[in-house]
Amino acid sequence: MESSPETTAEPVGPEFIRRAVELADLDAVRVALFHHTDDPEIEALPRMLELDDDQRELLVSKTVAWLLENAAPGMPEEPPQPRLRQLMNFATKEEMGDLEFESRRELMAFKPFPWTVDWTDGKPELPEGFQVAIIGSGFSGLAAGIQMELLGIPYVILERRSEPGGTWSRHRYPDIRVDTISITYEFAFEKNYPWPEYFGKGQLVREYLLHISRKYGMYDNTRFDHDLKRATYDEGRDVWVLEAGTPDGIETIEANVVINAVGAFANQRTPNFEGFEDFPGRTIHPSQWPEDYDYRGERIAVVGNGSTGVQLLSPIAEEAEQVYVFQRSKQWISPRPKYGQPIEPEVRWLLDNFPGYWNWWRYMAIAALFKTHDQLIPDEEWQAQGGYWNEVNDQLRSFLTNYIHEQTDNDPDLVDRLIPDYAPFSRRPVVDNGWYRALTRDNVELITDPIVRFTPEGIETEDGTVYEVDTAITAIGFEIVQFLYPADYIGRDGLNVHDFWAKDGPRAYISMMVPNFPNMFMLYGPNSQPLSGGTGLPIWYQVWSGYAGQLIVRMLEEGKSSVEVTMDAYERYNEALDKEASKLLLMHEMGSPGNNYYVNSTHNRLQMSAPWYGPEYHRLCTEVEWDDLEIT
Structure with missing residues (x-):
């Protein structure tokens, strides 16, 4: 290094x-x-x-x-x-x-490499040819790579793109940036990185990840333009056989352990509007933003007002002739001090x-995030006194409502169409990038009638109005329930992980392990992103990598060749998870459970996040319950 x-x-x-x-x-x-x-x-x-x-x-x-x-x-x-x-x-x-x-x-990062693990009594002799395969070179893949570097375990990173960065390499739409302050959206082992902005733009994040990859050795261990198609577990040898698509065809790679770091934003959601395929204008998903796209003077539709739709509206509105913002659902959108500065x-x-x-x-x-769990728990006494959910959540609701009034100059038409009827924190929080102010521009119109179809002229809504547009930006998000998709993972007895998950959607043990799939871990897997208790996501990538590291260390120190979660532990954990999730605002009618980033609406259960209080979830991810595992 x-x-x-x-x-x-x-x-x-x-x-x-x-x-x-x-x-x-x-x-x-x-x-x-x-x-x-x-x-x-x-x-x-x-x-x-x-x-x-x-x-x-x-x-x-x-x-x-x-x-x-x-x-x-x-x-x-x-x-x-x-x-x-x-x-x-x-x-x-x-x-x-x-x-x-x-x-x-560890949050202050005084130690050189917080949240990483080491051998218990010096590095043992590794089996000949032992190798870990890490799928993806975004934040989570690099976190897994640094853990392998510190343990001195041979590894290879398979990255489908030609550079590190994961979702930050793929997304390049106008004014893309982190929505949490950069000093928390970074690795704790890289001290005092010289961020030039409080909230780093996408280009700055890409530069940071390239810097990390090169400085700490992961770049030289990465095979770029390698897109995993299939991973098959060889039970006789306790080895994963990986088939990756490359510019020269399929390449086969063997690894003793697979750490999936493909993230939740790999598969874009495809619009299913009538007439969309025949629309003669340009259509753009923000994850495939054309480098040469000049939107000056254009009539543009922005479909969606989640984090991406909110970020890109303001810069586009400054250059376009006309922008129609198609609001699919109301959002609580909040300010951030020094955002963009x-x-x-x-x-x-x-x-x-x-x-x-x-x-x-x-x-x-x-x-500031330590008490976010308090936002999610109901207070019946408060409700009996006329409150909506609980005191702190209602205070946030009041603040955000006032913010909408302020940013829209109290325009009654806009205010009525913008204020949600559900409690904050029941959906993914969205950070304001001048979105509300952009709606007050003469060349921006907020459309709240549902889209019925695309026509040769533009977009028709339920009230029969046709909005003439040259380009439609479909900021409608990703198929986040498609974990590990589209690659096939074949475990014991020829079981495909996607078939295993067909019953009630993707699940895992502590978000990382699935029975019948030995020596396989997921970072940012099902029910992984903590809802509360503080710490930013890069910290959790290191925590999860440390958990995988603990299991790999014990397996190797004991001279074993496989580690797997038991079916009983998997089922017990997910039963407890569902019970804990049922207490939270996200699954309550006062929240927004039917149209929610966090919720698997098909199976009506929490999908993206861990429902536990943050410090308790941290304990689960760092104090291994060895009785839940089989090491053979």
Whole structure:
């Protein structure tokens, strides 16, 4: 692995440093300063939103004074556990339990490689030719790759595209960017990556993933333009035989273990509107955005208002002659502070020269998610008093309702057609990219009547109106229930995983393992994405890779050749999962269960997410229940 270049602090004056501190996350500043000084005056300060003017000035001035004397590149070592826990409690001004501490203690990323596992007593001699195959080189595939790199296990990554990046390589529509702050949408082993924006654009994310792939060795272990078609388990040898399509035909590769990292956004949803195939204009799914597409002066239909449809509307509306926004369902769309803004030079200096600020900024950015589980649980007493779901969820609903009024200039026609009739957090949250404001433009029209058909002129809605368009952008999402599709995975006794899942949709044990499919893991598999409890997705990719790593380590250390979840454990886990999910807003009539990213509507059950409280799900993914597994 390459080493990171050393940096040196450039001398700056007190005014520059003061600007840096004032622009920074003052909660992260407060914890980082207390980490170094144990200053009782800093210890007594409340959290950022509760600071009065005098307290804010105290924090800023003390930090400026400390930095004038101590600013330098570097990162503190991880404090001993009692001290670390003290700092974490101080950060949020709450006493956390043991479960929360264990799930959050790596978030600051003081250690070189958080959430990874190692051999218990040194690396054993591996069987001749032993190899792990990782399918996909997006975030999850690279997380699996770094785990194999650290264990020193030979591996190969099969990537269908010609570059790493997964869904970020494929999606290139206007203004695509992350909708969680970049400092949480990154790997914890790459320290203080120099993101130029608070929320990185797609191109920046692609550059980041290429950087990770090259720096840590995964690039040289990747076979690009290799599209897995079929994987067959050879029971006699405990080996997977993989058939991958390449520019030169089918290539056969053998691997002892397969880690699927294909993600949930590999198969785009195809529009099924009458007349769509015969529409003479251009049709574009955002995942196949033409590089040479110039939409200036065009009449454009944007079908869909999920995350993608919301992101691309504003830049298109600025150039197009006319845009018709076909709203398929109402969404709760929320603002994000500093969304679309560059990281200021002063803040960049602070990240590079205030040891610990980067670590504690990561923690405080994620801490905002610690209590999201509270949004999902009903409060009958609150409802008896006239509330809708529970107090915190109703407060969010009120805030988002006011935001709609504000962004639409209180246009009664727009407001009536935009405010959802279900509770927030029952569908995937959408981040505002100027979508509401774009609807107020003279050249943008919101259409809420259902689409009936495509015609030679454009799009006809249920009320008989035909909207003349040159291009239709179908931002209607992906077939997210098609896990592992379209490749075939053939396990024991010739069982195809898609046939195994035919009864009630894709399921897994702790989102990663399926009985009858030994030595096979899934990252971002069925019921994997946590709904609550904090931490961003790249962290979970590392957690899941660490789980697979634990099982591979034990199998090899015991001289065995296969590891598999039992059918009984698989069924018990999913029975408990369904029971837990039934308590949540997402499956309740006050939510939006019938038209929901998270829910398998065919089988009426939670599909994408883990229903557990985040720290509990973290425990399930890190403390292996060995009795649920067979290692032979």
